[in-house]
Amino acid sequence: MDADTPLVADCRRGVSGAFETLLDRYEQPVFNVALRMVNNMEDARDITQSVFLKAFEHLNSYDSRFRFYSWIYRIAVNESLNFIKKYQGHDESLGGDHPSPERSPEDAASQADLGQLIREGLMALKSEHRAVIVLKHFRGFSYREIGTILDLPEKTVKSRLFSARKFLRQALCANGAFELTDGKWLKTSLS
Amino acid sequence: MAEDQFELIHQEIDGVNSEVESARLREYFKKHPDAEQFHADLSQLNAVLAQVEDVPSPEGLRQDLLAALTAQRPPRTDEFRQPVRPGGLVLRYGYFLAAGLVLGVAVHAWWAGRESGPQLPGVSGTMAPSAATSHVLEQVQIAQESLHGSVQLRRRQSGYLLDLQLASPRQVDVVVAYGAGSLGLAGFAQTDGGLLALVAHEGRVEWTHEGVHGYTLRLHGQAGDGASITVGFHEQGRRIAEKVLHLPADS
Numbered sequence: 001m002d003a004d005t006p007l008v009a010d011c012r013r014g015v016s017g018a019f020e021t022l023l024d025r026y027e028q029p030v031f032n033v034a035l036r037m038v039n040n041m042e043d044a045r046d047i048t049q050s051v052f053l054k055a056f057e058h059l060n061s062y063d064s065r066f067r068f069y070s071w072i073y074r075i076a077v078n079e080s081l082n083f084i085k086k087y088q089g090h091d092e093s094l095g096g097d098h099p100s101p102e103r104s105p106e107d108a109a110s111q112a113d114l115g116q117l118i119r120e121g122l123m124a125l126k127s128e129h130r131a132v133i134v135l136k137h138f139r140g141f142s143y144r145e146i147g148t149i150l151d152l153p154e155k156t157v158k159s160r161l162f163s164a165r166k167f168l169r170q171a172l173c174a175n176g177a178f179e180l181t182d183g184k185w186l187k188t189s190l191s
Numbered sequence: 192m193a194e195d196q197f198e199l200i201h202q203e204i205d206g207v208n209s210e211v212e213s214a215r216l217r218e219y220f221k222k223h224p225d226a227e228q229f230h231a232d233l234s235q236l237n238a239v240l241a242q243v244e245d246v247p248s249p250e251g252l253r254q255d256l257l258a259a260l261t262a263q264r265p266p267r268t269d270e271f272r273q274p275v276r277p278g279g280l281v282l283r284y285g286y287f288l289a290a291g292l293v294l295g296v297a298v299h300a301w302w303a304g305r306e307s308g309p310q311l312p313g314v315s316g317t318m319a320p321s322a323a324t325s326h327v328l329e330q331v332q333i334a335q336e337s338l339h340g341s342v343q344l345r346r347r348q349s350g351y352l353l354d355l356q357l358a359s360p361r362q363v364d365v366v367v368a369y370g371a372g373s374l375g376l377a378g379f380a381q382t383d384g385g386l387l388a389l390v391a392h393e394g395r396v397e398w399t400h401e402g403v404h405g406y407t408l409r410l411h412g413q414a415g416d417g418a419s420i421t422v423g424f425h426e427q428g429r430r431i432a433e434k435v436l437h438l439p440a441d442s
Binding site: 019020023024027028029031032035040041042043045046048049052053056086087114115118133136137138142143158161162165168169172 | 197198201202205207232233236237239240241242243244245246247248249252253255256257259260348349373375377378409411412413
């Protein structure tokens with residue numbers, strides 16, 4: 001039984017504070033999934049809100065044989081994909097990065113560059129490729145977990161992820177994050 | 192590069208190869224430097240992606256969510272239903288309509304404060320100066336015997352903001368119709384921090400106003416040519432005012 005199961009059960013029984021605890025756990029991860037998918041703070045905020053409202057609304061239909069995080073991330077990815085589909089061509093850039101306050105200015109600047117370049121690279125990918133990169137590299141899910149979240153066979157996840165990496169690498173080279181010098185792939189803007 | 196080796200390289204990056212598979216790959220690299228270079232490239236990509244940190248959630252998102260969830264919790268019937276008014280009720284606040292999208296949304300003042308228009312005297316709350324990029328498209332005034340205020344339409348990057356500043360001593364039902372096209376409701380706020388039951392249908396939202404309050408609706412998407420937003424005000428089932436705000440044809 002995963003740590004979310006009792007909380008979900010409490011939510012269903014209407015126990016005060018249970019959903020708030022789930023919110024504490026998943027607000028930032030869900031927001032970041034949405035942000036990587038749509039590359040816009042306001043849109044990611046809207047998507048995050050929609051994800052939790054839907055999760056809350058459909059909590060009774062959640063199948064407890066699956067892990068809660070699979071379910072919430074599935075909603076997050078689907079909401080992001082729906083948003084992208086609905087507002088295709090909508091391309092607002094993110095207004096700056098949001099480094100955590102503990103970092104030095106140099107680190108923060110470096111992180112801002114890094115975040116921005118990666119986001120730009122991600123936006124060059126098809127949304128289905130972006131989703132597997134986000135789940136694998138930014139959330140650390142296994143092939144199987146990604147398959148559960150995206151409702152895909154593990155083999156398809158691998159194939160999609162491997163293609164996505166190839167395209168992301170190309171995109172990062174194209175946007176100047178990396179360059180090929182003497183056959184070596186060197187970081188330029190990133191330190 | 193063979194498909195098998197390609198897969199093994201990716202799996203090596205992900206740390207899921209067995210000892211035997213890793214050893215096989217190392218042997219393969221000895222004869223295929225291009226494959227080794229590819230592995231190095233992917234390792235570097237992996238390392239770079241690992242450096243990217245999560246962005247903190249926007250300030251106030253949690254509060255907004257909790258407020259919205261509070262409003263979405265099914266309330267007791269007698270609290271939720273509006274009193275039936277004589278003369279027939281045009282606006283039906285019954286439970287979730289079968290054909291319509293039903294949403295209970297209420298958001299704390301903080302959210303609205305980020306993207307709100309000018310504050311009416313007497314509207315309490317925490318409306319901060321607008322930090323978002325938006326510009327006013329149209330503003331209309333309301334001056335009825337029992338209802339005063341304004342409706343302002345603003346354009347933002349990904350849609351529209353509709354600000355309503357209303358003052359009425361009696362209950363007024365407000366209906367905002369934005370069509371069932373590509374515009375969708377993305378957010379709603381009562382700017383003085385109150386919690387409000389809002390009923391959202393496809394292309395239309397309704398709520399009951401009383402007193403002095405400001406409201407902000409956030410609409411997502413692009414409107415088609417000739418599209419408009421109609422804001423109707425009803426008192427005891429009788430329409431007392433209606434304002435039509437036109438969306439720019441080039442949006």
